[in-house]
Structure formats: structure tokens, C-alpha cells
Amino acid sequence: MTHQYPALTTEQKKELQEIAERITAPGKGILAADESTGSMGKRLNPIGVENTEENRRRYRQLLFTADQRMDSCIGGVIFFHETLYQNTDDGTNFSKLIKDRGIVVGIKVDKGVVPLAGTDGETTTQGLDGLSERCAQYKKDGADFAKWRSVLKISENTPSELAIMENANVLARYASICQQNGIVPIVEPEILPDGEHDLKRCQYVSEKVLAAVYKALSDHHVYLEGTLLKPNMVTPGHSCPTKVSHEEIAMATVTALRRTVPPAVTGVTFLSGGQSEEDASINLNAINNCPLTKPWALTFSYGRALQASALNAWRGELSKEKAATEEFIKRAEANSLAALGKYQSSGSGTAAGKSLYVENHAY
Amino acid sequence: MTHQSPTLSEAQKRELHETALRIVSPGKGILAADESVGSMAKRLAQVGVENTEENRRQYRQILFSADDRVSGCIGGIIFFHETLYQNSDTGIPFVKMIRDRGILVGIKVDKGVVPLAGTFGETTTQGLDGLSDRCAQYKKDGAVFAKWRCVLKVSETNPSTLAITDNANVLARYSSICQQHGIVPIIEPEILPDGDHDLKRSQYITEKVLTAVYKAMSDHHVYLEGTLLKPNMVTSGHSCSTKYSPEEVAMATVTALRRTVPPAVTGVAFLSGGQSEEEATVHLNAINNCPLAKPWILSFSFGRALQASALRAWRGHKENEKGATEQFIKKAEANSLASQGKYTGGDNNYTDAGQRSYGSCHAY
Numbered sequence: 001m002t003h004q005y006p007a008l009t010t011e012q013k014k015e016l017q018e019i020a021e022r023i024t025a026p027g028k029g030i031l032a033a034d035e036s037t038g039s040m041g042k043r044l045n046p047i048g049v050e051n052t053e054e055n056r057r058r059y060r061q062l063l064f065t066a067d068q069r070m071d072s073c074i075g076g077v078i079f080f081h082e083t084l085y086q087n088t089d090d091g092t093n094f095s096k097l098i099k100d101r102g103i104v105v106g107i108k109v110d111k112g113v114v115p116l117a118g119t120d121g122e123t124t125t126q127g128l129d130g131l132s133e134r135c136a137q138y139k140k141d142g143a144d145f146a147k148w149r150s151v152l153k154i155s156e157n158t159p160s161e162l163a164i165m166e167n168a169n170v171l172a173r174y175a176s177i178c179q180q181n182g183i184v185p186i187v188e189p190e191i192l193p194d195g196e197h198d199l200k201r202c203q204y205v206s207e208k209v210l211a212a213v214y215k216a217l218s219d220h221h222v223y224l225e226g227t228l229l230k231p232n233m234v235t236p237g238h239s240c241p242t243k244v245s246h247e248e249i250a251m252a253t254v255t256a257l258r259r260t261v262p263p264a265v266t267g268v269t270f271l272s273g274g275q276s277e278e279d280a281s282i283n284l285n286a287i288n289n290c291p292l293t294k295p296w297a298l299t300f301s302y303g304r305a306l307q308a309s310a311l312n313a314w315r316g317e318l319s320k321e322k323a324a325t326e327e328f329i330k331r332a333e334a335n336s337l338a339a340l341g342k343y344q345s346s347g348s349g350t351a352a353g354k355s356l357y358v359e360n361h362a363y
Numbered sequence: 364m365t366h367q368s369p370t371l372s373e374a375q376k377r378e379l380h381e382t383a384l385r386i387v388s389p390g391k392g393i394l395a396a397d398e399s400v401g402s403m404a405k406r407l408a409q410v411g412v413e414n415t416e417e418n419r420r421q422y423r424q425i426l427f428s429a430d431d432r433v434s435g436c437i438g439g440i441i442f443f444h445e446t447l448y449q450n451s452d453t454g455i456p457f458v459k460m461i462r463d464r465g466i467l468v469g470i471k472v473d474k475g476v477v478p479l480a481g482t483f484g485e486t487t488t489q490g491l492d493g494l495s496d497r498c499a500q501y502k503k504d505g506a507v508f509a510k511w512r513c514v515l516k517v518s519e520t521n522p523s524t525l526a527i528t529d530n531a532n533v534l535a536r537y538s539s540i541c542q543q544h545g546i547v548p549i550i551e552p553e554i555l556p557d558g559d560h561d562l563k564r565s566q567y568i569t570e571k572v573l574t575a576v577y578k579a580m581s582d583h584h585v586y587l588e589g590t591l592l593k594p595n596m597v598t599s600g601h602s603c604s605t606k607y608s609p610e611e612v613a614m615a616t617v618t619a620l621r622r623t624v625p626p627a628v629t630g631v632a633f634l635s636g637g638q639s640e641e642e643a644t645v646h647l648n649a650i651n652n653c654p655l656a657k658p659w660i661l662s663f664s665f666g667r668a669l670q671a672s673a674l675r676a677w678r679g680h681k682e683n684e685k686g687a688t689e690q691f692i693k694k695a696e697a698n699s700l701a702s703q704g705k706y707t708g709g710d711n712n713y714t715d716a717g718q719r720s721y722g723s724c725h726a727y
Contacts, residue, residue: 002521004567158365204367211581218574224622258627259587263658264618295626295658 007221008179016226017266019144019184023104023228024267027336028075029300030186032271033060033307034108034147036080043307049316057086062314062321063307064088064097066329073329073336076104078147078186078301084138095142106145106186107138109174113151122163125150128173135181145184147230147301148174152191154205154237159191168212172220179226186269186301188230189213193273195237199244203234203252210260224264230301231257233270233283246279250286254294267297272305276355280305281334281343288341299339304356306331370584371542379589380629382507382547386467386591387630390699391438392663393549395634396426396670397471397510399443406670412679420449425677425687426670427451427460432692436699439467441510441549441664447501458505469508469549470501472537476514485526488513491536498544508547510593510664511537517558517568517600531575535583542586549632549664551593552576556636558600562607566597566615573623587627593664594620596633596646613649617657630660635668640694643668644701651704662702669694 008016023030035043040059041051049055060083077098084095084107095105109131113123125148135146150167152159167189175185189209191202210231217224234252236244257268270287272280280302287298300306306328314324337343371379386393398406403422404414412418423446440461447470450456458468472494476486488511498509513530515522530552538548552572554565573594580587597615599607607615620631633650635643643665650661663669669691677687700706 002517002519002523002564002568004564154365156365160365201365201367205365208581211578215574215578218571218623255627258658259625260581261625262622263624263626263656264621293626293658295621295656 007176008223012179012182013223013226015182016179016184016223019104020226020228020266023076023145023184024269024297024299025075026297027072027340029073029302029335029339030076030078030106030269031063031074031306031332032078032147032301032303033063033083034078034080034106035303036108036112037082043311044316047311047315053082055316056082059311059314060086060094061088062325063310063328064094066325066332069329070332071101071103073332074103076106076145078106078108079143080108084141084143099142104144105142106147107143108148109134109138109146109178110148116163116166119160119163120155120157122153122158122160123151124163124166125170128170128177131174131177132181135178135183139181139183143183145186145228146174146178147186147188149188149190152189152205152209154191154195154197154201159205159209164209164212168209168216171213172216172222175217175222175227176220179223184226184228185222186228186230187213187217188271190271190273191232193232193235193238196239196241197237198240198242199234199236199248199252202236203256206231206234206256207259210256214260214262224262225266227265229261229265229268230271231268232273233275233287235273238274246282246286249283250290251292253287254290254292257296258292258294261296263295265296267299269299269301272300272302272356274356275305277305277308277331278345279355281331281338282345284335285338285341285343288339300335302335306335308356370539371586375542375545376586376589378545379542379547379586382467383589383591383629386439386508386547387632387660387662388438389660390435390703392436392665392698392702393469393632394426394437394440394669394695395510395664395666396423396446397441397443397469398666399471399475400445406674407679410674410678416445418679419445422674422677423449423457424451425673425684426691427457429688429692429695431464433695434464434466436695437466439469439508441469441471442506443471447504447506462505467508468506469510470506471511472497472501472509472541473511479526479529482523482526483518483520485516485521485523486514487526487529488533491533491540494537494540495543498541498546502544502546506546508549508591509541510549510551512551512553515552515554515568515572517554517560517564522554522568522572527572527575531572531579534576535579535585538580538585538590539583542589547589547591548585549591549593550576550580551634553634553636554595556595556598556601559602559604560600561603561605562597562599562611562615565599566619569594569597569619570622573619577623577625587625588629590628592624592628592631593634594631595636596650598636598638598646601637609645609649612646613653614655616650617653617655620659621655621657624659626658628659630662632662632664635663635665638668640668640671644694644697644706647698648701648704648706651702663698665698669698
């Protein structure tokens with residue numbers, strides 16, 4: 001614990017920090033388009049679209065070919081492995097397309113959750129094997145950041161100390177390996193909203209989890225300025241009878257972060273969990289208007305909350321592609337404003353207000 | 364790890380948070396006047412004064428009778444146990460004198476360092492026994508904050524994981540107990556400047572130590588908004604051949620804090636260690652001018668760096684008392700400016716104020 005064996009050169013640190021800053025530049029956030037094949041099935045089935053590689057390609061295409069309005073709202077796009085090597089109709093590689101627009105390309109690198117024996121249904125996440133080589137390859141193929149999702153659940157007995165500690169540890173190993181390869185790690189310790197716990201409990205658990213995450217990152221010598229955090233917002237459980245306001249969510253979320261996230265962390269890009277598109281935007285806006293001091297960028301890394309309306313508008317039809325892209329751009333712009341604390345909701349009675357909650361979401 | 368057993372009520376949290384804010388309100392810092400009897404011996408010996416209870420009382424009186432000018436500079440004073448129950452020449456309790464100036468009273472509650480067996484001369488700090496009862500009594504007697512000092516050393520082998528972990532743990536236990544009694548804990552994990560390590564190494568070790576401290580705080584359910592941190596600035600070791608500018612010290616210090624101290628911590632009040640009065644002030648000023656985002660108040664909790672000139676001016680002579688008090692007020696004002704990044708006096712030509720206050724392997 002006494003001598004430092006430098007993990008990164010000054011140049012490497014500078015590169016990582018600049019990438020992180022570009023992704024979370026003011027008014028920008030992340031499009032999480034990294035749904036695995038299995039998850040894409042869950043998206044496409046409800047709109048009557050067959051889950052084929054071609055359909056997945058066509059769907060991502062309508063997001064990636066949005067016009068230049070996207071460029072001021074989206075700082076980074078997270079890809080699934082398959083998508084990184086797909087092309088547009090006219091043969092342009094998706095990764096190149098995104099990168100040429102000045103948007104940073106990211107890649108999901110974890111390999112899903114696996115059970116932790118001896119726990120009450122808890123999991124850790126696998127994917128460390130050969131991760132260094134995979135990162136090196138992804139960097140060559142255009143990726144400058146990565147994402148790894150760990151999952152924790154709240155119940156009578158969970159999250160347990162083991163689950164917290166083990167997930168924090170794999171997140172730190174993943175982060176360390178990414179940085180060695182010039183890739184900014186997004187650290188995602190998601191606490192699921194499943195359950196009837198109240199806001200206070202969610203805040204308490206979030207604080208414990210995040211404290212463990214940052215201890216692990218320190219122990220593993222991770223360069224914080226070259227990372228991003230992708231946490232859940234602090235909300236009541238989905239079955240909690242008490243409703244809370246957006247301001248209460250914002251206060252609980254910002255308080256939890258203030259107690260655990262060192263200022264050196266460049267940005268916090270919230271996941272949307274099961275929130276509706278509108279709620280995800282309103283909550284992000286409230287967070288950015290919270291009066292407590294917030295030394296990190298606070299923005300979005302949304303999947304469903306950016307894509308739900310687009311998916312519904314598309315329904316697999318060629319003629320609906322433009323309209324679908326418009327829906328996506330609308331949400332991107334809304335969240336861009338929310339990331340600046342300037343979003344004004346026009347009411348949540350639209351499709352955008354529909355909850356996207358899926359029980360025990362495993363991706 | 365899943366259900367919260369409430370440690371503090373909303374009212375208790377608010378009281379702690381407000382106390383912490385008052386101690387380090389803009390332009391204010393802390394006078395560390397809590398030197399133990401043994402430490403006072405070293406101070407008084409240097410100016411030829413016998414270490415008696417009366418002399419210690421007279422000396423603290425010099426500091427505590429400073430006029431209103433200090434009310435805008437000093438938010439809190441840390442007392443040693445003996446001093447908490449001493450009076451002025453006219454019979455006014457020191458505690459009352461201080462509180463009447465709007466300055467908050469703090470109390471050193473640790474009982475010194477003890478060896479950690481199996482390490483290379485490392486220590487932990489004792490004082491947890493009966494601490495709860497002591498805190499309750501101190502609160503009745505006027506104290507609203509406390510201080511506990513842990514010590515870590517840099518060497519080939521140190522600090523060890525055991526030293527870091529154990530000191531972080533006792534600091535967290537102490538904090539938890541204090542908060543139960545409405546007392547704001549000042550958390551002091553001092554890494555001594557003894558050694559020839561460079562600035563980078565000091566920064567690295569500071570980051571590891573502070574991370575362990577805040578993990579322990581979380582594990583012990585300490586309410587961060589109701590605490591203050593008293594760390595060392597990040598400086599090279601005293602025997603290091605490389606000299607660093609105040610800006611380098613500031614950048615290393617602020618970077619280390621940014622990587623480890625959650626924004627919820629109300630304030631950081633630096634210890635001066637072996638720095639001279641001028642050095643400490645110039646460094647604090649540079650820290651407050653560091654361009655990185657600094658979401659906590661960055662102020663001072665100085666002992667020697669506020670008192671050295673006053674001690675030397677006094678030398679135990681009654682007729683020097685006013686002059687000595689003036690010296691203290693000057694330092695208080697200088698550091699008040701530095702805590703706002705507005706200190707312009709002195710520029711590395713150390714005058715009287717520049718005499719090093721460094722004493723080898725300082726144990727207090």
C-alpha cells in the first residue's frame with residue numbers, strides 16, 4: 001500500500017479523461033443501444049417484429065441515421081457486439097458512421113449475470129476472461145468506451161454483503177482492464193426497482209453499494225477521472241404504495257451521490273430502469289435543478305427511455321422509419337434539455353408517459 | 364446491509380450539519396489549541412517557560428483574549444481537557460469567553476497513539492473506552508465538536524494495510540459515538556511529512572488512506588454532512604531533495620481530495636504539520652485558488668502555524684502579552700484570507716514567520 005506502480009502514463013490518463021468529458025459534454029448523454037440478442041427479442045416481439053439479425057440492423061439504422069439534431073444531444077452510443085460490425089443499407093459501417101459524426105462509440109463487454117451460490121437469488125456478472133484482448137480489438141474497431149452492468153436486488157435479505165462486495169470487485173477489475181486499453185469504463189451497479197421498499201431504503205442501499213464500488217475502484221488503482229458512473233436514480237420500489245415527487249427523487253438521488261461519488265468522477269449517466277420516457281426526462285431535469293452542490297456532470301444513458309416511442313412508431317415497417325427516427329430525436333432533445341436542467345414537460349398523458357417497467361429485468 | 368436502523372433523527376442531523384457549517388463558514392477556520400501537557404512542554408521549552416498548569420493557562424489566555432477581529436476568522440477552537448475547565452485572570456471560564464465571541468468550542472478526545480504490534484513502528488490511537496459518557500459530559504460543558512488524531516508514516520514499508528485499516532476503523536468508531544451526542548467529529552488521519560518521499564508518493568498514499576477512511580465511515584453509518592476532515596496537505600517529505608511550488612502542492616492536494624472525499628463532507632480543515640506559519644498560509648491560499656472543482660469548504664485547523672509567532676513574542680513575560688495576542692490575530696486574519704483564496708502578503712521570503720516549525724517525528 002505504500003509504493004505506486006503506475007497503472008497509466010500521463011498520456012493515457014489524459015486520453016481517458018478527454019473521452020469521458022466528450023461523452024458527457026454539456027447537454028449530451030448516451031444512447032444505450034446495446035441490447036443483447038435476447039433483450040432485442042423482448043423489444044421486437046411486442047411490436048410484432050421478428051427478432052432476426054436483419055431486423056436488428058434495420059432498427060439500429062433508424063436510430064443511427066438520425067439527422068444532425070442528434071449530434072448536440074448524444075455524446076456516446078453503446079453498441080452490442082453484433083451491431084459494431086453491421087452496416088447501413090449503403091454499406092457504411094455503423095461504428096464508423098457514429099464516430100464520423102463526432103459521437104463516441106461504446107461497447108457492452110459483460111457476458112451477463114450468473115448466480116451467486118448461497119444467496120437469495122443474487123448474481124454477479126461474468127465477462128473478465130480475455131477481456132484485455134477483446135478491449136484491444138474493440139479499440140481498433142472504433143470503440144473508446146465500454147459498459148459493464150452489475151445487478152443488485154432489494155428484498156428482506158438482499159443485497160447481501162457478498163453481492164455488494166463481489167459486484168464491486170468485478171466492476172473494478174473490468175474498469176482496470178479497460179483503462180489499460182485506452183477504453184473509458186462505464187461502471188454500472190444497477191439496483192433494480194423491483195420491490196415494495198420506499199425511497200429511504202433505496203437511498204440507503206444505493207449509498208452502501210456506491211461506497212463499496214468506489215472503495216473497490218481505489219483498491220484496483222482505477223483512474224477515476226477516466227471513468228463514468230451509470231447508477232440507478234434513487235426511487236421507491238415499483239410496488240411501493242407511497243408516491244413521491246420528482247423533487248424528492250432528485251434530492252434522494254443527489255444526496256446519495258454526494259455521500260459516495262468522489263468529485264474526480266467525470267460524469268454520472270443515469271440508467272432509466274423501468275421509468276417511462278417522460279418520467280426519465282422529468283427526473284433527470286429535477287436532478288439537475290437540485291440545489292445541492294453537484295460537482296459531476298449529471299446526464300443520461302438511456303435505452304428504453306430513448307427508444308420506446310421510436311419502436312412503437314416503427315413496428316417494423318419501412319414507411320414508418322422516418323417517423324420512428326423523429327420520435328427518437330424528440331426524446332434525445334428532451335433529455336439533452338433535462339441534462340441542462342431546462343426541460344419543460346408537456347404532460348405525461350402521451351405514449352411517452354407509459355411505464356416501461358419489466359419485472360426482474362435481466363437484459 | 365439491507366435495512367437501515369436509523370442512527371440519527373432528522374433534528375440530530377440538522378444540528379450536526381449546522382454546527383459543521385458554522386465552524387467553517389466563509390473566511391473561518393479552526394485554532395487548534397489542544398496541545399496535551401506533554402506537547403505544551405515542547406512548546407514552552409522553546410521559549411524558556413516552565414511547563415506548569417498556570418503557565419499553560421496564561422498562555423491560552425493570550426490566545427482567547429484576542430479581540431473581535433478574530434470572530435470573523437476563527438469558527439472554532441479545539442481545547443485540551445484541562446483547558447476546558449480553566450478560567451481567565453478575572454475568573455471567567457475560557458469556554459464562556461470563547462462562546463461569547465460566537466466561536467464554537469471543540470475538545471480533543473483521543474488518548475494518544477499506541478503501537479501496532481508486528482508493524483514497523485506504526486501506531487493506532489486509543490480513547491474509545493467510555494467515550495460516549497465523556498462526549499455527553501463535554502456537550503454539557505459547552506463543547507459542540509471534537510477532534511481525534513490518527514497518525515500514519517511513510518517509509519519503505521509504511522503505511523501498511525493494517526495501519527491504514529485500523530486507524531480508519533477507530534476514526535469511524537469515534538465519529539459514530541460523537542454524533543450520537545450531538546458532537547461534530549473532526550476526522551484527522553495525519554500522514555507525517557517525515558521522510559524523503561516525493562510529492563507523487565505523498566499524493567498516492569493520501570488517496571489510499573482517505574479512501575479507507577470514507578469506506579469505514581460508510582460502514583459505521585457516519586453522517587458525513589455532520590463531520591469535518593482534518594487531513595495533511597499533500598507535500599513532499601521533509602527530507603525530499605525536490606522543492607515544489609505552492610501551486611504544485613495545491614494541485615496534488617486538491618486532486619487527492621477530489622478522488623476520495625465525498626462532496627457531502629461539509630468542510631476540510633487542513634493541519635499544518637511541520638510547515639512554517641507563512642508556508643501553511645501560502646499553501647492554503649494556493650489550494651483555494653486551484654482551478655479544479657472543489658465542492659467542500661477548504662480551510663485551516665492550525666496549531667503551530669497560528670501560534671508560533673505569538674509564543675515567541677510572549678516568552679512568558681506579562682508585558683509581552685498584548686504583543687503576543689497581536690501576533691496571533693495577524694495569523695488568524697492571514698489564514699482567513701487564505702481560506703478565501705485572497706491572501707497576498709508574503710511571497711516565499713520567509714521572515715520570522717518563515718522559521719520552520721518542524722520537529723522530527725512529531726507525536727504531539
